[in-house]
Amino acid sequence: MATRVAVSDGGNKKTSRVRVAVRLRPYMNKEDEKSEGPCVRGLDSQNLEIINWRNATETVKYHFDVFHGEQTTQQEVFLSSVKPILPHILNGQNASVFAYGPTGAGKTHTMLGSSEQPGVIPRAVREVFKLVKAKDESDGWDYSIGMSYLEIYNEKVLDLLSPNSHDLPIREDKDKNILIPGLTHMNITNFADFDKHFVPATLNRTTASTKLNQRSSRSHAILLIKVVRTQQQLPHRQQTGKLYLVDLAGSEDNRRTGNQGIRLKESGAINLSLFTLSKVVDSLNSGTSVRVPYRDSKLTRLLQDSLGGSAHSVMITNIAPEYKYYFDTFSALNFAAKSKLIVNKPFTRETVAVPVLPVKRSREERETGGSGTEPQKKKHKEEKKSEHDGSSPSTRNHSSSDQSLMGRLIALEKRTMSSQDKERLAMLKEIKELKEKQRELESKAMLFSQLAGEKSITGQEPDFENKTTALRRKQSDATKPNKQQAVVQPLQVSQRQPLQQLLVVKKQSVCVKKKEETCSDLIESLGGKENNTKSAWESQLDQSMVDQSKQKILQILNTGCLKELKSLQQIGDKKAKLILGWREIHGHFTKVEDLIQVEGMTEKRFSSFMKANIVSAMGK
Numbered sequence: 344m345a346t347r348v349a350v351s352d353g354g355n356k357k358t359s360r361v362r363v364a365v366r367l368r369p370y371m372n373k374e375d376e377k378s379e380g381p382c383v384r385g386l387d388s389q390n391l392e393i394i395n396w397r398n399a400t401e402t403v404k405y406h407f408d409v410f411h412g413e414q415t416t417q418q419e420v421f422l423s424s425v426k427p428i429l430p431h432i433l434n435g436q437n438a439s440v441f442a443y444g445p446t447g448a449g450k451t452h453t454m455l456g457s458s459e460q461p462g463v464i465p466r467a468v469r470e471v472f473k474l475v476k477a478k479d480e481s482d483g484w485d486y487s488i489g490m491s492y493l494e495i496y497n498e499k500v501l502d503l504l505s506p507n508s509h510d511l512p513i514r515e516d517k518d519k520n521i522l523i524p525g526l527t528h529m530n531i532t533n534f535a536d537f538d539k540h541f542v543p544a545t546l547n548r549t550t551a552s553t554k555l556n557q558r559s560s561r562s563h564a565i566l567l568i569k570v571v572r573t574q575q576q577l578p579h580r581q582q583t584g585k586l587y588l589v590d591l592a593g594s595e596d597n598r599r600t601g602n603q604g605i606r607l608k609e610s611g612a613i614n615l616s617l618f619t620l621s622k623v624v625d626s627l628n629s630g631t632s633v634r635v636p637y638r639d640s641k642l643t644r645l646l647q648d649s650l651g652g653s654a655h656s657v658m659i660t661n662i663a664p665e666y667k668y669y670f671d672t673f674s675a676l677n678f679a680a681k682s683k684l685i686v687n688k689p690f691t692r693e694t695v696a697v698p699v700l701p702v703k704r705s706r707e708e709r710e711t712g713g714s715g716t717e718p719q720k721k722k723h724k725e726e727k728k729s730e731h732d733g734s735s736p737s738t739r740n741h742s743s744s745d746q747s748l749m750g751r752l753i754a755l756e757k758r759t760m761s762s763q764d765k766e767r768l769a770m771l772k773e774i775k776e777l778k779e780k781q782r783e784l785e786s787k788a789m790l791f792s793q794l795a796g797e798k799s800i801t802g803q804e805p806d807f808e809n810k811t812t813a814l815r816r817k818q819s820d821a822t823k824p825n826k827q828q829a830v831v832q833p834l835q836v837s838q839r840q841p842l843q844q845l846l847v848v849k850k851q852s853v854c855v856k857k858k859e860e861t862c863s864d865l866i867e868s869l870g871g872k873e874n875n876t877k878s879a880w881e882s883q884l885d886q887s888m889v890d891q892s893k894q895k896i897l898q899i900l901n902t903g904c905l906k907e908l909k910s911l912q913q914i915g916d917k918k919a920k921l922i923l924g925w926r927e928i929h930g931h932f933t934k935v936e937d938l939i940q941v942e943g944m945t946e947k948r949f950s951s952f953m954k955a956n957i958v959s960a961m962g963k
């Protein structure tokens with residue numbers, strides 16, 4: 344009898360950076376090209392420039408690992424950006440390739456392509472089979488290849504190989520491997536085999552027509568190719584390498600897509616997960632020990648071991664040359680520039696077969712009649728069989744080992760828990776759910792504020808170079824940042840202009856400070872200590888003025904943008920975002936008192952908020 348235990352890879356400290364490639368697609372409408380010209384263009388095989396919207400005579404320049412221009416073929420993209428990482432998965436390491444970018448910029452074309460111009464996915468799968476075939480049989484290892492294919496649609500994990508399945512859970516085992524119990528896993532023996540399953544499954548992917556793309560992907564599609572190699576001799580070392588091939592849904596600005604109803608909801612989920620992806624990248628790049636928010640979206644949870652984890656990763660950022668994509672292109676480039684800093688630590692995942700000594704069974708086990716139910720026992724047998732012969736019990740193995748492991752853990756948990764423990768567990772679960780809800784709200788609020796146009800760009804500052812006439816600036820129909828947005832100073836803009844702008848920002852902050860002082864003085868003079876009751880201080884004021892002030896506050900709460908909300912007393916950045924999030928979910932506040940429903944707004948805080956703001960509003 345034998346079981347498998349994980350063995351250390353000897354503390355392999357070799358690190359591998361996420362390679363970032365940018366691919367510019369050709370103009371879709373030649374007429375537009377003639378009249379407008381592009382807003383972005385390549386300079387050489389690693390550099391590109393984009394018009395600076397703040398100053399027509401300037402461009403912003405970026406440097407990446409690779410820049411693929413409009414003329415680059417599918418073959419060239421594969422050879423330079425993807426092929427080099429594939430050999431790693433035959434050595435038990437993970438690799439991932441994901442296409443990121445605005446909707447309609449060419450992600451699906453890059454990943455999937457067409458029969459005439461096959462993309463990264465078919466080429467990579469062919470290459471994996473080629474690499475395995477090239478392995479000399481005498482190298483002492485047996486190889487088996489399997490595939491899974493899923494989409495994340497509206498934050499649900501759906502099995503594309505089994506289209507009627509429901510939302511699947513994502514779990515992590517004790518060795519930090521990401522697992523999806525219940526996900527279909529098919530053994531494949533050659534490319535034709537792969538194609539047979541992949542093509543119909545791709546048709547199951549959720550797509551729809553939007554203003555910007557007739558066949559827009561409304562979900563993130565993730566193809567997983569697993570290569571398991573097992574040593575022919577004892578101790579039958581086994582290594583599992585995973586290759587994730589990800590076609591992300593496009594980031595989109597709903598002011599331009601014209602999305603409504605279900606499209607708008609989909610778009611919210613897409614943008615939220617992409618926003619979380621950018622937060623994960625930010626937090627990885629900050630290099631501090633802050634919690635990386637992988638768990639804030641299904642996408643990042645799934646990509647956990649491909650981003651900042653143990654994988655060799657390549658991100659292909661797709662961009663479009665047209666002016667209507669300008670701001671999406673700009674933020675996609677900034678996102679990509681941040682990602683360049685991520686450092687991965689690849690390591691080999693290996694298990695060895697070790698003999699298992701019979702152990703005395705616990706009382707609970709004896710009472711329940713053994714180590715599992717009949718079906719579970721059967722599953723264990725099947726698992727062991729597949730461990731030895733390197734194959735799955737059937738061609739369609741629903742990750743039985745993942746399922747049975749979870750089943751056993753849950754059963755064990757149930758057997759050993761007292762009723763008090765169960766209550767505590769239920770309470771902890773409830774608290775966890777509440778916390779998650781709060782996080783979700785915050786993410787939503789932040790996303791909302793981002794979508795509301797706060798094009799705050801926090802990425803790495805690229806090199807900047809002045810150009811006089813290289814790219815023409817057009818009065819584009821792209822959504823221009825409004826006045827409020829202009830206050831945010833993107834890091835990328837000219838090094839010549841910040842002084843003047845900074846002065847403006849500074850003046851404003853001085854101004855706000857002054858106002859705060861005046862307010863607190865007033866509150867003090869009204870005897871307004873923090874704990875005073877509402878009537879105590881309100882009764883000293885004229886009721887009609889109080890009502891008027893309340894109306895003013897209500898109006899700001901209902902219509903104010905992030906900046907206007909922050910101009911309210913005691914409303915900082917986080918609270919303002921929470922208010923925006925609340926508004927997005929619930930609509931308008933009917934009365935100022937509804938503010939108590941916003942996360943973190945206690946009665947005491949609300950009362951203090953009212954005092955400060957009524958006085959402040961009266962002074963205006």
Ligand SMILES: Nc1ncnc2c1ncn2[C@@H]1O[C@H](COP(=O)(O)OP(=O)(O)OP(=O)(O)O)[C@@H](O)[C@H]1O
Pocket residue numbers: 367368369371444445446447448449450451452453556558559560561591592593594661
């Ligand atoms: N490099 C390219 N060469 C030729 N045509 C391209 C290229 N890239 C994209 N296209 C074409 O542009 C259109 C939009 O591309 P695609 O559907 O791949 O965009 P996408 O980024 O996947 O969009 P979405 O996020 O909405 O799914 C398609 O008709 C595609 O064939």
